[in-house]
Amino acid sequence: MNQIMGEPQGVDFPISAEEIRGLVQPNHVHRRAYSDPAIFALEQERIFGRLWIYVAHESQLKNPGDFIRTRLxxxxxxVTRHHDGNIYVLHNRCPHRGARLCMVDQGxxxxxxxxxxxxxxRPDGSLASVPHPKSYPADFDIADRRNHMQRIANVQSYRGFVFANLSDNPPPLIEHLGPMTDVIDNLIDRAPDGEVEMSESSFALEYRGNWKLHMENAADIFHPTFVHSSSVMPARRAPANASILDQDQTREMLMANxxxxxxxxxxxxxxxxxxxxYMTAFYDSGVLSRQSEDPVSIEYRRRxxxxxxxxxxxxxxxxxxxxxxxYPNLIIxxxxxxxxxxxxxxxxxxxVRIQCFRLKGAPDGIFHRAVRFISNLGSPASMIFSDDVEMLERCQSGLKTDTGPWIDFSRGLDSDDKGxxxxxxxxxxxxxxxxxFNAWVRHMTTEAA
Structure with a gap:
């Protein structure tokens, strides 16, 4: 399972702050932001290497020895749970000869x-033993930190969501999250028992395109009408309440696009x-609406x-x-x-990893709807997600060519309100x-302290 391994990226030439700023105009972005390996390498250093990046949920690390393999x-x-109860983030590399230690995603x-x-x-990265210790020099010390797995120094958690940061002196995680703590709070507050648990039901999909395309697509309310028409039309032709399997959830989700x-x-x-x-929601009818009066929703609200x-x-x-x-890469x-x-x-x-949570204390039917939601929207076989991936890959294919260097982001420019x-x-x-992209420019042009 080698999904999270990327190809080495090297910067062939220095990129100045002026050059980065020149890639982004008020209503246009240069295609290099998506297609230049040197730009990508700088993103890894200045965005994913300096911001707080989500790496795991504490419910995936319940017991000592539990671990998640991911990318930072x-x-x-x-990401491990040690016997002292603490969570550590360790480079997946043996300090002896550099071999990758773990090849599975979790366990x-x-x-x-x-x-x-x-x-x-040990799960905290410390060296526990070596075979045939007599063959090592007299001054070889198992307790020497040079012989331990390299540990990420900055790891913080907000209500069970674990983030890591590679920079030397990052601001507190709470400062990075800002008002977005509201959505994490809301997810947990929806659990009658005040706790959520990551489900084993999940999907992983790799597409041939830049990471920013996915984040932009998730904030784009204009594309569903056109990209998802192949699933909207059959849903409109289907009779209402025809499926007792999911109380019409699938049809309503497809129609909502x-x-x-x-x-x-x-x-x-x-x-x-x-x-x-973020945006206001658009699943406003049927069993996914907050006003739903079906038995599962009624029992959930009661609890x-x-x-x-x-x-x-x-x-x-x-x-x-x-x-x-x-920002930069988490959607809740x-x-x-x-x-x-x-x-x-x-x-x-x-x-792209797509996961769902179980609300502790909620009826099982609520979790079943979450699983169906992830299947309808995030499965590699989903009519919705497969449409999106096709468009993202078409965009990347077009952005590789130099026939017209600029792409347009002008829609709504004259009507937005700045607060x-x-x-x-x-x-x-x-x-x-x-x-x-304003945030992208700011991070990409900030030199290391």
């Missing part, structure tokens, strides 16, 4: 043993100076109100935001218990993409 900037890392081990020369490491003027003008977009963005009160429960369920993007949908992570592998290769905490659009605007 250009490095493959292991549980009392120790990691290098397959090359059998150095054995049939946007017109009303939807384009009715969905509000919000973009923060940090690059975080939540029993724990936190009617008024508070109404506030929690009433938060109606979709595709909450925590609290009301559907969904999360996506875009992991850049190379300038034109991106791995103290970011931009707001009530129309079919490309404001979120402009906000993301």
């Amino acid at each position: 900037s250009k490095f493959e890392v292991l 549980s081990n009392r120790a990691f043993s290098c397959p090359y020369h059998a150095w054995v490491f 049939g946007f017109g003027f009303k939807e384009w003008e009715g969905i509000q977009l919000k973009g923060l100076d940090s690059g975080h963005t 939540l109100a029993e724990k936190i009160g009617e008024e508070r429960a109404a506030q929690v369920i009433g938060m109606n935001r979709f595709n909450n993007i925590i 949908n609290a009301q559907y218990q969904q999360m996506r992570i875009a992991i850049p592998l190379s300038v034109d290769r991106t791995l 103290a905490d970011g931009s707001v659009s009530g129309a079919a605007s490309e404001m979120p993409m402009r906000v993301q």
Whole structure:
């Protein structure tokens, strides 16, 4: 399982801050931002190497020895739970001869043993033993940190969401998240028992395109009408309530992508100076709506109100935001218990992990809907996601050529409102993409302290 390994990227020439700024205009972006390996290498250093990047959820690391294999900037890392209860992020590399230690995406081990020369490491990265110790010099010390797996110094968690940062002196995680803590809070507050758990139900898909294309697509409310017409039309022709299997959930989800003027003008977009963005939701009918009166929804609201009160429960369920993007690469949908992570592998290769949560204390039917949601929207076989991937790969293919260097992000430019905490659009605007690129320029032009 080598999905998270990327190809080595080298910067062939120095890229000045002036050159980076020249790639982004108020309403246009140069294709090099998506297709230049040197730009990608600089992103790995200045964005994924300096910002807080999500690496795991604590529920995946319940017991000592549990681990997750993922990627942090250009490095493959292991996120582990040690016997002291702490979570560590370790470079997946033996300090002896440099071999990769772990080849699976997750599991549980009392120790990691290098397959090359059998150095054995504890879950905190410390060296536990070496075979035939007498063959090493007298001054060889197992406790010497040079013989330990290299540890990422900056690891912080917000309500179970674990982030890591490669920079020397990063700001607190809470500062990076800013107002986006609201969506994490809301996801957890939706659990009657006040706790969520990552489900084993998940998907991973790699597409041949730049990572930014996926994040832009997640903030784009204009494309569903056209890209997803092949699934909207059959859903419209299907009779209502024909499927007792999912209480019409699949049909309603597919139909929801049939946007017109009303939807384009009715969905509000919000973009923060940090690059975080979100939109108001558009699944407003059927079993996925907050007003649903089916037995599962009624029982769920009853359980939540029993724990936190009617008024508070109404506030929690009433938060109606979709595709909450925590810059640079995390997307959370609290009301559907969904999360996506875009992991850049190379300038034109991106791995997307799609996962869902179980709300502890909620009826099983709520979790079943979350699983069906992830299957309908995020499965590699999904009519929705496969359409999106086709478009992302077509964009990357076109951006590789130099026939016209600029792409247009001008829609909504004259109608956006600029507030103290970011931009707001009530129309079919490309404001979120402009906000993301403003943050991109700022990070890409900031030299190391």
